[in-house]
Amino acid sequence: LLSWSWVGCFWVERTPVHEAAQRGESLQLQQLIESGACVNQVTVDSITPLHAASLQGQARCVQLLLAAGAQVDARNIDGSTPLCDACASGSIECVKLLLSYGAKVNPPLYTASPLHEACMSGSSECVRLLIDVGANLEAHDCHFGTPLHVACAREHLDCVKVLLNAGANxxxxxxHETALHxxxxxxxxxxxxxxIEFGGNIYARDNRGKKPSDYAWSSSAPAKCLEYYEKTPLTLSQLCRVSLRKATGVRGLEKIAKLNIPPRLIDYLSYN
Structure with missing residues (x-):
């Protein structure tokens, strides 16, 4: 580690505040804060104590740091905010604390958003909360694509279902690579x-000109599944469901629940 330290809460090695925050040593952290330690000191890679606590899901330390004036939307060298790190840890408690102190659910990042990180960690609870407070379902990361791409690549089906039900594309x-690829x-x-039930296009081609079925091994279960849907049209009821869900748009479940139609139809449209 570099050994230089600047005055005024700037570049330093990891401080005792960083260490206490990361380890969840809330009593020691409180004592450091009371003795005047800076809660916004950053390491050479721009990690604040709040980043360290959030990444480890140390909710009590997150609360102490925020109450002491920690910058809620500070960015590290990768551009990640403490909310991104809390989502990466899957700590719903830390996510709630950060949001209550005004953390931006859609920070202007060129990297993965908090929603991407929640999908990566597989925390459907965090995904649901972020969507409820206005997370951009189509936030695009140059490496990962959308949050739906991330959830599918990591096979987090619960997160995929939450995203699709909320109206993710x-x-x-x-x-040109879709979630189905x-x-x-x-x-x-x-x-x-x-x-496919949510309207995935089995004929979509990526930048190599390949359909999803081109990535499935011949005679494997995925190949047979895709082959079935390529040869068998969706039912009229399924086509209607997909069309209506597309028409209701983002957060369409709220609109569907208010429709004056039988409960069974609402359940069907809600994919229950």
Missing amino acids: VNAAKL HAAKVKNVDLIEML
Whole structure:
């Protein structure tokens, strides 16, 4: 580690505040804060104590730091905010604390958003909360694509279902690669079927000109599943469901629940 230290809460090595925050030593952290230690000191890679606590899901330390004036939207060298790190840890408690102190759910980042990180960690609870407070479902990362791409690549089906039910674009593309291409690559039949039920285009071609079925091994379960859907048209009821869900747009479940139609139809449209 570099050994230089600047005055005024600037570049330093990891400080005792960083260490206490990361380890969840809340009593020691409180004593450091009371003795005047700076809560916004950053390491050479721009990590603040709040980043360190958030990444480890140390909710009590997060609370102490925020109450002491820690910058809630500070960015590290990768551009990540403490909210991104809390989502990466899957700590719903830390996420709630950061949001309560005004953390931006859609920070202007060129890297993965908090929603991407929640999908990467597989925390459907964090995904649901972020969507409820206005997370951009189509936030695009140059490496990962949309949050749906991430959830599919990591095979987090619960997160995929939450995203799709909230109105995420099932056919969003990253270099023309859709979530269904990811599902075929990870050979997950349940994921493939879920995406198709929500209107996934089995004929979509990526930048190599390949359909999702081109990534499935011949005679494997995913290949047979995709082959079935390529040869068998969706039912009229399924086509109507997809069309209506597309028409209701983002957060369409709220609108569907208010429709003056039988409960069974609402359940069907809600994919229950």
